[in-house]
Amino acid sequence: MALPMCRMASALRVMLAALAVPPWLAPAQALETGQLAPEFALVQAADAVRLADLRGKVVYLDFWASWCGPCKQSFPWMAAMQARYAAQGLQVIAVNLDADSADGRRFLAASPAPFPVIFDPQGRLPRQYAIKGMPSSFLIGRDGRVRRQHAGFNQAIRQQLEADIHTALEASP
Numbered sequence: 001m002a003l004p005m006c007r008m009a010s011a012l013r014v015m016l017a018a019l020a021v022p023p024w025l026a027p028a029q030a031l032e033t034g035q036l037a038p039e040f041a042l043v044q045a046a047d048a049v050r051l052a053d054l055r056g057k058v059v060y061l062d063f064w065a066s067w068c069g070p071c072k073q074s075f076p077w078m079a080a081m082q083a084r085y086a087a088q089g090l091q092v093i094a095v096n097l098d099a100d101s102a103d104g105r106r107f108l109a110a111s112p113a114p115f116p117v118i119f120d121p122q123g124r125l126p127r128q129y130a131i132k133g134m135p136s137s138f139l140i141g142r143d144g145r146v147r148r149q150h151a152g153f154n155q156a157i158r159q160q161l162e163a164d165i166h167t168a169l170e171a172s173p
Contacts, residue, residue, distance in 0.1 A: 031130055031149060037061075037140045038128040049093060049116050051144070058085075058168045059140040060092045063126050066107035067098075068134040074153040075111045081165060082115045088169045089142065095120050097134070137161070141168050 031037070037059075041050040051059065062078060064071035075094075082092045092115040096104035101119040108117060120126070129138060132151050139148040139161075148164045150157065 031138070031146050033146055033148065035146050036144055037138065037146050038125075040125050040128065049118050051140070054091055054093075055144055056142050057089045057091045058142055058165065059138075060090065060165060061129075061138045061140060062092065062094045062135055063097055063129070063131050063137070064094055064135045065097045066103040070153040071135045072107075072111070073155075074135055074137075075113060077153075077158055079114050081162065085165060085169060090165060090169060091115070093118065095125055097121070097123060097126060139164055139168055141171060 037051060039051050041048050041052075060078065060081065062074065064074065078092045078094065081090065084090075094113060094115060094117045096107075096117060096119045098104040098119075099121050101121055104117070104119060126136070129136070129149075134151075135153050136151045137149065137153075138146055141147045147168050148161075150161065
């Protein structure tokens with residue numbers, strides 16, 4: 001049974017869009033450990049989240065999207081880290097990269113986040129941080145320098161990431 005021409009054209013557009021490279025995968029200079037983390041100020045609801053305002057805290061910056069399977073696994077872990085280490089100075093920030101922020105908001109309705117979630121559908125911030133995949137995370141020390149970066153998330157990496165957070169929290173500013 002043949003598809004009507006308009007349905008074939010629509011299906012072809014969807015397939016081609018799926019093959020397109022997301023804007024956040026555009027080439028960018030890679031960040032290195034010890035380098036100052038790129039500054040940002042993104043709006044979350046009526047407030048802006050600025051990295052400069054978090055100097056003196058350890059920041060776990062996570063890039064995610066609603067369609068990312070490992071991102072779904074990382075959200076409960078990030079919530080646990082925020083709860084466990086907030087009093088010691090940890091601030092988790094999640095940056096949603098869905099082209100349509102409504103997709104990210106639906107995800108958050110099912111998996112609420114007890115930390116700031118900012119939306120960057122144009123992909124400016126991930127280009128600054130030169131992310132390569134989803135999820136990608138950056139641990140930023142109290143001095144604003146990148147202490148660790150990691151792509152992906154699974155059960156095996158949880159302990160190492162938590163150990164890195166703990167070490168960063170104990171380090172002098």
